[in-house]
Amino acid sequence: MLNINSITETITMIQKEKLDIRTITMGISLLDCQDTDGNKSRQKIYEKINKYGENLVKVGEELEQEFGIPIINKRIAVTPISLVAGSSMDEDYIEYGKVLDRAAQEVGVNFIGGFSALVHKGYTKGDEILIKSIPHVLKETERVCASVNVGSTKAGINMKAVKEMGEIIKKTAILTQNRDSIGCAKLVVFANSVEDNPFMAGAYHGAGEPEAVINVGVSGPGVVKSAIEKLKGNSIDMVAETIKRTAFKITRAGQLIGNEASKRLGIPFGILDLSLAPTPDIGDSVARILEEIGLESCGAHGTTAALALLNDAVKKGGIMASSHVGGLSGAFIPVSEDEGMIEAVKIGSLTFDKLEAMTSVCSVGLDMIAIPGDTPATTISGIIADEAAIGVINNKTTAVRIIPVIGKDIGDKAIFGGLLGYAPIMGVNKFSCKDFINRLGRIPAPVHSFKN
């Protein structure tokens, strides 16, 4: 039987501590939408997304009301478009981007992911065209998110793709410079990308996934922080235990919503992603959790260790609470989307290099970092190569979502708005890695023994 304390705890988590379901993401396979005629293929894509997605938003809103927990985003992820569009005779895929945008608008979702290519070992014709189309698609659409996987633990790192993605990011920044280069906020470069990630901008529906699937992402940095606030002076063991217990409860709420959504939509439940995803709102920050653990400011020495503990405890607590855990599952550290991170950058506590170290123990990578607009493409490629190396060697997902804000420099601020937030421009290393990047080729897959 429920007691009044449990009931008030849940109500406090939702009302005061911003517990929410961050996203219900429907994955839809578009593999049967291929056609040698691009127009026909796009017609099939539009119809299929509408057929599966038409009730997604409605069901999401129903669940939100009945269970009294906010469901912030309803989204769609599709098969990497390079696999679908590759059969067509088209010479660019901008129209494919536009049809995704129209379909997303029609069903009422705010983002659709899957303008993607997987090129960790090499390019197909479709990959080649898709990657070249990314800057224009991000300029001409509102809701489409793009991602490219450039490395994997089994395949190594494709340095041609690393070089090209540096250029693509730069081009996207230039094409969207009138809005602080916001196009780059919808573009992720991955190593070891996952097929069932419900979070944007990196969501796509992998080739091993079923026809359609419901994946859910939970959140709740505020809840974790409040739980730790009660532990002043206690040992770190207590902190880890408390995070686990809190993650368990949060995840159970997500699992319930996932099962209900799956039942009502008649689409199988895939996975629950138990990430701590911050927003720019006060009280919804991962950085503030780290500070609550005992750091004066996020970025201080000790930050990597505190984040490692947080990330691991979240996973441990969440895994038992859900029948299938997947996606990225851990703590996200997107700078512009986290009020505490923004503050830490402003006061000079959090630097680019510390963020890179943090990505070796957090769930994803260098995320939503604004850098000077005049940063050379090869330097961006160097950043991608470093981040991919961390992922490939450590057998984890890493990513780069970085925004060279055209016309802005250190001391300025980039404003993206909404959940994407705002960020002070951070400095990057001024020395060149051009000759390294221009060698192209592939970094071989790493050895999995002799670990030191």
Added chain:
Amino acid sequence: MEAIVSVIGKDKKGIIARVSTILYKRNINIMDISQTILKEYFTMIMITDLSEMTVSFSELAEELDNLGAEIGVSIRIQHQDIFDAMHNIDKE
């Protein structure tokens, strides 16, 4: 279906009476009720049975919300499953 009605806000006369009246009119049974007052903040939790209710869930939620706005407290209704999921490990 069972649902939890929670009322949180400054204590006033007649809160329980007015909430119960709505529930009674809509043919909803109150199975358990508990309340506490912390400083002047009033918290009331009702466990209710909606199986014979005569309106839809969303109409009921709106009616309670309007009453809350009128008397200046927050009144929410939520499916009991979310509380069970979070606090009862044996629940599917």
